[in-house]
Amino acid sequence: MKFDVVVIGGGKAGAKVAASMLEQGKKVAVVSSGLSINNVSLKDIEEKGAVVFAGDTVTGGSFEGSKLVNVSTQKLREVSLEAKAFVLATGGFFSRGLYADMEKVYERALGLDVEFAADREQWFDADFSAPQPFLDFGVKVDQDGRAFKGGVVLENVYAAGEVLSGVNSVCEDAEQRIAESVEKVVNSLK
Amino acid sequence: MDKVQKTNEFDVIIIGGGITGAGTARDCAMRGLKVLLIERHDIASGASGRNHGLLHSGARYAVKDSESATECIKENMILRRIARNCVEETEGLFITLPEDAETGFGLDYQAKFIEACKAAGISAEAMDPKAAIAWEPSVNPTLIGAVKVPDGSVDPFRLCSANVLDAVLHGAKVLTYTEVTSFVKEGNTIKGVNVVDTKSGQNATYYAPVTVNAAGIWGHGIAALAGVNVGMYPAKGTLLVFGHRVNNVVINRCRKSADGDILVPGDTVCVIGTTSTKVPFEECDNMYATREEVELMLREGAKLAPSLLTTRILRAYSGVRPLVAADDDPTGRSISRGIVLLDHATRDGLDGFVTITGGKLMTYRLMAEWATDLVCKKLSVAQKCTTDVTPLVGSEAKSYAEVASKVWKGATLAQKAAAGRHGDMSVKIPFVSEEDKTLVCECENVTLGEIKYAVEHLGVKSLGDLRRRTRVGMGTCQGTYCIYKAAAALAKALGDESLAPALQKEYLDERWKGMRPVGWGDTLREMEFMQKVYKAGKPFSFKD
Numbered sequence: 195m196k197f198d199v200v201v202i203g204g205g206k207a208g209a210k211v212a213a214s215m216l217e218q219g220k221k222v223a224v225v226s227s228g229l230s231i232n233n234v235s236l237k238d239i240e241e242k243g244a245v246v247f248a249g250d251t252v253t254g255g256s257f258e259g260s261k262l263v264n265v266s267t268q269k270l271r272e273v274s275l276e277a278k279a280f281v282l283a284t285g286g287f288f289s290r291g292l293y294a295d296m297e298k299v300y301e302r303a304l305g306l307d308v309e310f311a312a313d314r315e316q317w318f319d320a321d322f323s324a325p326q327p328f329l330d331f332g333v334k335v336d337q338d339g340r341a342f343k344g345g346v347v348l349e350n351v352y353a354a355g356e357v358l359s360g361v362n363s364v365c366e367d368a369e370q371r372i373a374e375s376v377e378k379v380v381n382s383l384k
Numbered sequence: 385m386d387k388v389q390k391t392n393e394f395d396v397i398i399i400g401g402g403i404t405g406a407g408t409a410r411d412c413a414m415r416g417l418k419v420l421l422i423e424r425h426d427i428a429s430g431a432s433g434r435n436h437g438l439l440h441s442g443a444r445y446a447v448k449d450s451e452s453a454t455e456c457i458k459e460n461m462i463l464r465r466i467a468r469n470c471v472e473e474t475e476g477l478f479i480t481l482p483e484d485a486e487t488g489f490g491l492d493y494q495a496k497f498i499e500a501c502k503a504a505g506i507s508a509e510a511m512d513p514k515a516a517i518a519w520e521p522s523v524n525p526t527l528i529g530a531v532k533v534p535d536g537s538v539d540p541f542r543l544c545s546a547n548v549l550d551a552v553l554h555g556a557k558v559l560t561y562t563e564v565t566s567f568v569k570e571g572n573t574i575k576g577v578n579v580v581d582t583k584s585g586q587n588a589t590y591y592a593p594v595t596v597n598a599a600g601i602w603g604h605g606i607a608a609l610a611g612v613n614v615g616m617y618p619a620k621g622t623l624l625v626f627g628h629r630v631n632n633v634v635i636n637r638c639r640k641s642a643d644g645d646i647l648v649p650g651d652t653v654c655v656i657g658t659t660s661t662k663v664p665f666e667e668c669d670n671m672y673a674t675r676e677e678v679e680l681m682l683r684e685g686a687k688l689a690p691s692l693l694t695t696r697i698l699r700a701y702s703g704v705r706p707l708v709a710a711d712d713d714p715t716g717r718s719i720s721r722g723i724v725l726l727d728h729a730t731r732d733g734l735d736g737f738v739t740i741t742g743g744k745l746m747t748y749r750l751m752a753e754w755a756t757d758l759v760c761k762k763l764s765v766a767q768k769c770t771t772d773v774t775p776l777v778g779s780e781a782k783s784y785a786e787v788a789s790k791v792w793k794g795a796t797l798a799q800k801a802a803a804g805r806h807g808d809m810s811v812k813i814p815f816v817s818e819e820d821k822t823l824v825c826e827c828e829n830v831t832l833g834e835i836k837y838a839v840e841h842l843g844v845k846s847l848g849d850l851r852r853r854t855r856v857g858m859g860t861c862q863g864t865y866c867i868y869k870a871a872a873a874l875a876k877a878l879g880d881e882s883l884a885p886a887l888q889k890e891y892l893d894e895r896w897k898g899m900r901p902v903g904w905g906d907t908l909r910e911m912e913f914m915q916k917v918y919k920a921g922k923p924f925s926f927k928d
Binding site for chain 1 (some may be wrong): 566675679889892893895896897900903904907908911912913915916918919
């Protein structure tokens with residue numbers, strides 16, 4: 195299946211990016227692992243013409259050089275989703291956009307480069323109420339919102355929302371930071 | 385003890401609200417003494433609440449230390465009778481793994497182990513590995529040998545709380561959040577203690593002809609305050625709690641005792657432990673699990689039950705065992721894990737002062753009996769100990785179901801849970817109004833009524849205290865879904881609703897401390913969720 199844009203993640207950031215793309219008349223697909231929490235926003239963009247794969251998860255992608263050609267999902271099996279551009283908006287640890295083992299932090303869907311503190315002692319502040327460093331861990335992007343893989347910037351993979359390095363939903367200006375990350379990606383895709 | 389006494393005069397002052405002090409307070413009170421129990425923090429807030437919760441069969445000590453093993457199995461059988469409300473009769477396994485055979489702990493050792501157990505009076509029955517797997521499916525399937533022993537699990541918080549409550553019901557006075565600042569000394573006699581209320585800052589003095597130092601590792605400092613030296617060896621142990629009960633019977637390694645070789649199921653969780661490292665006395669007040677300790681527990685734990693590696697870790701915690709160096713060995717090389725009772729009158733020429741230390745959670749009742757015997761001897765009281773045959777308050781009935789059905793018709797889940805926690809005492813928990821019946825902690829089924837009861841009867845002052853009495857916030861969500869409600873309810877029950885935010889913060893910081901050392905995988909996910917719940921929301925009020 196071919197699209198102009200495939201948005202991975204149907205939360206707040208993903209739905210906003212998808213809505214903007216639809217307004218620009220683009221052919222959009224959204225893969226959302228959630229079934230119900232963001233159903234309202236997903237329904238909304240579905241009505242505007244997006245193809246929504248709800249309850250599905252991106253398991254990987256095929257790259258050609260620094261370009262992502264398609265992504266595969268858990269449920270579509272042999273069918274892959276092709277697109278000119280991909281937007282990752284899968285959220286933080288809670289939303290399973292990020293995953294950590296004892297040593298490292300990983301981006302789950304595509305294995306993108308992640309910024310995090312190498313020493314696990316530095317992941318937390320002892321004071322529960324203080325800002326927690328681990329909440330800011332996430333995908334590294336360039337000034338256009340493009341993500342990196344293996345140290346190389348990807349031409350057509352963007353990231354927005356809580357999956358990003360420096361963006362989380364707990365800090366005071368969370369709404370603003372998420373909105374800015376969405377805006378940056380939308381502008382780059384114009 | 386018929387003479388009229390002033391309110392600040394007692395027959396015996398006991399320092400330390402851990403299991404040893406609580407047991408000693410109960411025993412002394414049951415023998416008719418006027419008892420004062422002083423605790424710096426809350427009951428069971430030191431090593432008594434920071435262990436496996438293992439009802440040792442004694443098998444672990446059988447080969448090396450038959451005296452400890454014999455003590456253990458005797459106390460094991462006594463606790464099953466007197467503390468049935470705190471004990472779960474799970475039984476236990478000692479397994480032999482292929483790697484044990486390579487280090488001299490193969491099936492030859494197993495035979496020696498079984499023989500030593502039998503000599504100590506511990507039933508030990510070799511099991512076919514296949515039968516062991518069928519009995520306990522989580523056990524490492526590569527095991528080459530298994531022995532069934534009468535291990536069990538014991539809720540140390542409940543055990544300690546029941547002892548304190550029983551002491552109170554026998555007339556004892558209990559002061560928590562009260563710290564001994566100095567002793568009242570006349571010549572070579574301890575006459576009493578000067579204390580400070582750590583919440584209000586108020587000072588007070590209490591007098592008694594005998595003071596018992598039962599302060600665990602902090603007994604070292606208490607002895608120093610009294611002017612005597614007790615050579616202690618602070619041995620830190622770190623444990624991990626998992627979010628599910630992967631095993632139903634206790635799993636041990638059948639070899640020389642080592643790190644991370646006991647996995648104990650307890651309530652809805654299971655606990656792997658422990659390490660054993662000497663730590664400086666200054667660190668005993670602030671124990672934390674290190675990364676190395678956590679990794680070691682996981683590595684060794686997976687050898688007992690491989691599924692631990694894929695189970696969410698709730699938290700890590702550490703306690704300090706009050707091991708005692710033999711009097712003639714100040715370096716601490718000759719360490720005893722046995723009971724140490726010191727009469728400082730004969731040992732140091734200091735009258736009116738006794739130290740009870742060493743020992744184990746398992747042998748607390750025997751330690752209390754020895755200490756109380758000495759106190760009674762000093763006071764010329766002839767009463768004999770009856771704690772080995774008298775059930776603890778809450779453990780009078782045969783089962784939770786019996787308690788619940790006696791108290792309530794068609795008991796609800798919350799009532800059954802309350803009966804499990806408080807035994808016969810649960811009759812005092814209000815289940816009348818809709819408010820009383822409102823669930824606060826859904827993991828552990830704790831109601832508003834139970835919180836009121838805990839404040840009124842169990843001396844609860846903080847959410848940590850409440851957790852130790854009711855298990856509030858101890859379940860799989862670690863308080864994420866309930867602590868904001870519990871904080872509001874506790875503040876209200878304490879009579880000052882403005883306390884809620886501070887109570888909540890204190891609790892969350894403490895949970896956070898236990899989660900940080902295991903903050904990866906699903907635990908990290910839970911931590912982000914906890915941050916979202918508590919930072920995105922506004923303070924909770926039942927009025928909303």
